[in-house]
Amino acid sequence: MYPVNLKMKGLPCLVIGGGHVAVRKVKKLLLEDAEVTVLAPEISPELMQYFREKRISWQQASYRKGDAKGYRFVVTACGIRQVAEWVHEESLLQSFLYNAADFPPLGNCSLPAAFETGGIHFAISTDGRSPAMAKYVKNWLKGRIPPAFGVWLDKAALLREELRNEIADSRDRERFWHMVFDDEIMNLVITGKLDEAEERVRNAVGCFRSES
Numbered sequence: 285m286y287p288v289n290l291k292m293k294g295l296p297c298l299v300i301g302g303g304h305v306a307v308r309k310v311k312k313l314l315l316e317d318a319e320v321t322v323l324a325p326e327i328s329p330e331l332m333q334y335f336r337e338k339r340i341s342w343q344q345a346s347y348r349k350g351d352a353k354g355y356r357f358v359v360t361a362c363g364i365r366q367v368a369e370w371v372h373e374e375s376l377l378q379s380f381l382y383n384a385a386d387f388p389p390l391g392n393c394s395l396p397a398a399f400e401t402g403g404i405h406f407a408i409s410t411d412g413r414s415p416a417m418a419k420y421v422k423n424w425l426k427g428r429i430p431p432a433f434g435v436w437l438d439k440a441a442l443l444r445e446e447l448r449n450e451i452a453d454s455r456d457r458e459r460f461w462h463m464v465f466d467d468e469i470m471n472l473v474i475t476g477k478l479d480e481a482e483e484r485v486r487n488a489v490g491c492f493r494s495e496s
């Protein structure tokens with residue numbers, strides 16, 4: 285498994301099937317501003333609502349061989365093996381990403397249980413062995429990420445831009461960031477002593493600047 289973050293904005297995506305699994309995949313794609321087409325003879329009320337609001341296109345049909353052509357990300361969620369086999373063959377010929385939600389071994393990628401908090405993205409996968417466990421671990425982790433992490437990320441991102449020019453050497457920058465994210469400073473962050481943590485970082489910046 286090779287984790288990767290995909291930019292989906294405007295990407296033509298096809299979801300085959302219109303039941304509850306399709307709804308979950310469509311929702312995630314819409315959150316990323318993908319261009320979504322659903323292909324199914326019947327769709328659930330939730331998808332019908334998206335269709336009426338023009339947030340998705342709907343091809344009211346059963347899948348025919350070749351229908352995936354032109355799409356960059358394709359999901360099968362109709363539970364029909366023949367359809368998944370066709371899409372599998374097409375994914376090999378046309379190199380699109382294929383999430384086989386109904387027959388996972390035929391696809392070339394899967395979706396993790398994911399969440400974002402304070403600008404930090406988490407993705408949990410069990411490599412298809414127990415999606416329910418991935419969901420549980422997601423919720424377990426969600427409740428354990430200190431809100432201060434998000435505040436600290438904002439500070440770190442600003443400092444990172446600032447220091448790119450101020451600490452000339454890339455190795456020094458690397459050493460600096462390892463120091464910022466050590467347990468001592470992060471424990472200050474976690475216990476809400478953000479001002480103290482920031483002061484330590486700023487002092488350290490001073491040292492690095494005078495060294496370089």
Ligand SMILES: C[C@@]1(CC(=O)O)c2cc3[nH]c(cc4nc(cc5[nH]c(cc(n2)[C@H]1CCC(=O)O)[C@@](C)(CC(=O)O)[C@@H]5CCC(=O)O)C(CC(=O)O)=C4CCC(=O)O)c(CCC(=O)O)c3CC(=O)O
Pocket residue numbers: 308309312383384385386387388393394395396397398408409410411412413414415416417418419422
């Ligand atoms: C391989 C994979 C392919 C893919 O869909 O990408 C896949 C496959 C299958 N899932 C099935 C069942 C369930 N899936 C869920 C839920 C989720 N499934 C998701 C991902 C994945 N599911 C990929 C691997 C993820 C990993 O590596 O762990 C999540 C994480 C992400 C998402 O879908 O967006 C999302 C949680 C979202 C969240 O909350 O964040 C639940 C629980 C529920 O719905 O509450 C159940 C019932 C309980 C159970 O079976 O565990 C079945 C039918 C099995 C059968 O017939 O019995 C198959 C097909 C099969 O296994 O053959």
Ligand SMILES: NC(=O)C1=CN([C@@H]2O[C@H](COP(=O)(O)OP(=O)(O)OC[C@H]3O[C@@H](n4cnc5c(N)ncnc54)[C@H](O)[C@@H]3O)[C@@H](O)[C@H]2O)C=CC1
Pocket residue numbers: 300301302303304305306323324325326327328345346347361362363364367384385386415
């Ligand atoms: N990956 C995942 O997270 C999960 C996957 N599954 C699997 O996903 C599949 C779908 O599950 P549900 O959404 O609950 O099913 P469902 O029965 O609610 O929906 C099936 C949909 O496929 C459409 N359909 C039927 N034949 C079609 C065809 N030839 N071409 C295009 N669309 C067609 C139907 O009109 C319907 O909209 C099942 O195989 C199930 O085992 C189930 C749970 C979770």
